[in-house]
Amino acid sequence: MVDETIAGAAGVQESGRPVSGDRSGRALLAIAVLAVVLAITALFSLTWGASDASALGLVRSWLFGATPGNEALSMRDSVIVYDIRLPRIVMGMLVGAALAVSGAVMQGLFRNPLADPGLVGVSAGAGLGAVSVIVLGATVLAPLTALLGSYALPFAAFGGGLLTTIILYNVATRQGRTSIATMLLAGIALGAMAMALTGVLVYIADDRQLRDLTFWQLGSLAGATWLKIAGAGPIIILALATTPFMAKGLNALALGEATASHLGVPVQRLKYVAIVAVSAAIGASVAVSGGIGFVGIVVPHLLRLAIGPDNRYLLPASALLGACLLLLADAVSRTIVAPAELPIGIVTAAVGGPFFLWILLRKRGVVDL
Amino acid sequence: MIEARQVSVSIGSTRIVSDVDFIVRPGELAAIVGPNGSGKTTFLRALTGELAYSGQVSLNGRDAAKLKPWEAASIRAVLPQSTALSFPFTVREIVKLGMTGGRSGVLAGEGDRLPERALARVDLEGFAGRFYQELSGGEQQRVQLARVLCQVWAPVLDGQPRYLFLDEPVSSLDIKHQLIIMNIARDFARRGGGVVAILHDLNLTAMYADQICVMHRGKLAAAGAPQAVLTDDLIEKVFGCRLRVGAIPAANVPFVLPQSAVA
Numbered sequence: 077m078v079d080e081t082i083a084g085a086a087g088v089q090e091s092g093r094p095v096s097g098d099r100s101g102r103a104l105l106a107i108a109v110l111a112v113v114l115a116i117t118a119l120f121s122l123t124w125g126a127s128d129a130s131a132l133g134l135v136r137s138w139l140f141g142a143t144p145g146n147e148a149l150s151m152r153d154s155v156i157v158y159d160i161r162l163p164r165i166v167m168g169m170l171v172g173a174a175l176a177v178s179g180a181v182m183q184g185l186f187r188n189p190l191a192d193p194g195l196v197g198v199s200a201g202a203g204l205g206a207v208s209v210i211v212l213g214a215t216v217l218a219p220l221t222a223l224l225g226s227y228a229l230p231f232a233a234f235g236g237g238l239l240t241t242i243i244l245y246n247v248a249t250r251q252g253r254t255s256i257a258t259m260l261l262a263g264i265a266l267g268a269m270a271m272a273l274t275g276v277l278v279y280i281a282d283d284r285q286l287r288d289l290t291f292w293q294l295g296s297l298a299g300a301t302w303l304k305i306a307g308a309g310p311i312i313i314l315a316l317a318t319t320p321f322m323a324k325g326l327n328a329l330a331l332g333e334a335t336a337s338h339l340g341v342p343v344q345r346l347k348y349v350a351i352v353a354v355s356a357a358i359g360a361s362v363a364v365s366g367g368i369g370f371v372g373i374v375v376p377h378l379l380r381l382a383i384g385p386d387n388r389y390l391l392p393a394s395a396l397l398g399a400c401l402l403l404l405a406d407a408v409s410r411t412i413v414a415p416a417e418l419p420i421g422i423v424t425a426a427v428g429g430p431f432f433l434w435i436l437l438r439k440r441g442v443v444d445l
Numbered sequence: 446m447i448e449a450r451q452v453s454v455s456i457g458s459t460r461i462v463s464d465v466d467f468i469v470r471p472g473e474l475a476a477i478v479g480p481n482g483s484g485k486t487t488f489l490r491a492l493t494g495e496l497a498y499s500g501q502v503s504l505n506g507r508d509a510a511k512l513k514p515w516e517a518a519s520i521r522a523v524l525p526q527s528t529a530l531s532f533p534f535t536v537r538e539i540v541k542l543g544m545t546g547g548r549s550g551v552l553a554g555e556g557d558r559l560p561e562r563a564l565a566r567v568d569l570e571g572f573a574g575r576f577y578q579e580l581s582g583g584e585q586q587r588v589q590l591a592r593v594l595c596q597v598w599a600p601v602l603d604g605q606p607r608y609l610f611l612d613e614p615v616s617s618l619d620i621k622h623q624l625i626i627m628n629i630a631r632d633f634a635r636r637g638g639g640v641v642a643i644l645h646d647l648n649l650t651a652m653y654a655d656q657i658c659v660m661h662r663g664k665l666a667a668a669g670a671p672q673a674v675l676t677d678d679l680i681e682k683v684f685g686c687r688l689r690v691g692a693i694p695a696a697n698v699p700f701v702l703p704q705s706a707v708a
Contacts, residue, residue: 095537095557095561095573096537096571096573096574097535097536097537097538097539097560097572097573097574097575098535098538098573099538145578187532188531189531189532291519308542324545324546325545326540326546326575327542327544327545328529330530330532330534330542331528331530331539331542332525332528334490334493334495334523334525335523335525335528336520337493337494337495337514338493338518338521338523339518339542339543339546340514340515340518340519340545341514341545341546342513342514342515343514380532380533381533382533384533384535384538385532385533385534385538386534386538423658437487
């Protein structure tokens, strides 16, 4: 076994095949495959649903436009595709990417595969911010909504997420060492406090707000509109755009904060940027789609098994797979009880919960609690 | 040159290290020895900027506290006592992290193969594809050393000497690998770098160190060449047990010293 590896490592370099222990080639291939799969999933998502606008018809209309003898999309189909399904798909991809990448970044930051914005209360904090705007937007928080317009909701969610993450980090980290038990327990406490305050707001909400809230709290892409995308999209894209610059630093951070610093990583700055980016991405996602759980833990974990934990590849791959999985979950949520639809948070929790248990059982010896 | 003047470290209200002066010149291997809890690791952490301290630490004449992380990383590399990981990195991926921010100092085309060369130096040839988490403690420690070597592969860069800070580099190793690792450290110093190592084995220390700093209750109890420092009196005072330096055991008791290694 060892002899084989030696031969492999020596012979490999000359022939230009991958070097033993170097998974970057495999990772790049996986990223390319995921990009293609995402494109196909997105195309088919446009055609899934109660109306029967077909993928073929859609492509034909893109390629040839409306030509005689080749019916373009009917008016009704066109509205369904461009004003209902397309924004929903774009939002699904943005939110899926945001959730998965935030999970990966948080896991890197806390040096633990169990850290997830949903599990440690960050989503709940963001939710509190969002609910505040929904319920109090016309009264107490009117100045905020007047000032920020459609950005008020994502901004408030971002604030709630940021505050929760900062408290969490300071509670769980002592002298550069993060206690995972403390982190998870503090996350539960913070989540409970945010939920309690959210509960108060729900209690004082009126009937119309209540209907908005209920669906939103379970997590759903059903309310996707181009307007919402215009509010949350830029924030998510900006947050995701910072993550490639964190990748090397997060890799070094796996060895501990002191060692990362000895390796030349500006650890404090990295932590601040990571916390703000995660809070922004989660805040914006929660603002438009509510609490969709487990994407942030399932996606990076699966990818680490396949391509390893190197964040230079893990982060972009997480974005693609997160987007892809959320589109699939959304397809399930709108077809499984058609013509009604299930909130997507229920679908991701139903799949993610057992998956999370499986990680715990599998890694019982390895995960340091 | 590494120069520490009147370095003191307090954690909470407890003073762990008081007023330590310490100088390591390029070409030297300095060993820090002392009983458990005497402040060795705390002092090393102050030298590497991990802990806040009072006093002065300078590297090649520059105030260590004012170096940016990437500047410090190009002057010195640090090996901690042990490193646990939660993610499934391969050995090669870990070693390559040594090239994150510092400057290894190899020629442009040789960087790609540096992890393999560093692994070969610590006697882990062929381990590149293994998972770090599946290795034994001693093997993990050698992987970390290979990573540290990658960071400052050339002991002198741009005319500036560079340094290795090693916290108990051989404590979990078998005798063969203790010798290999200590030879790497001595070789690094011989080629113009400087090494600071916390050691527990007094025989290895006597064999390899140019300078021994003995710490006792947070203070420097003695410093100097091995012959001057390792005396019966000092060992009794510092370690609290009566040992005789250079005494040979009774004829029927086997003993194996690293000094007896045949090159």
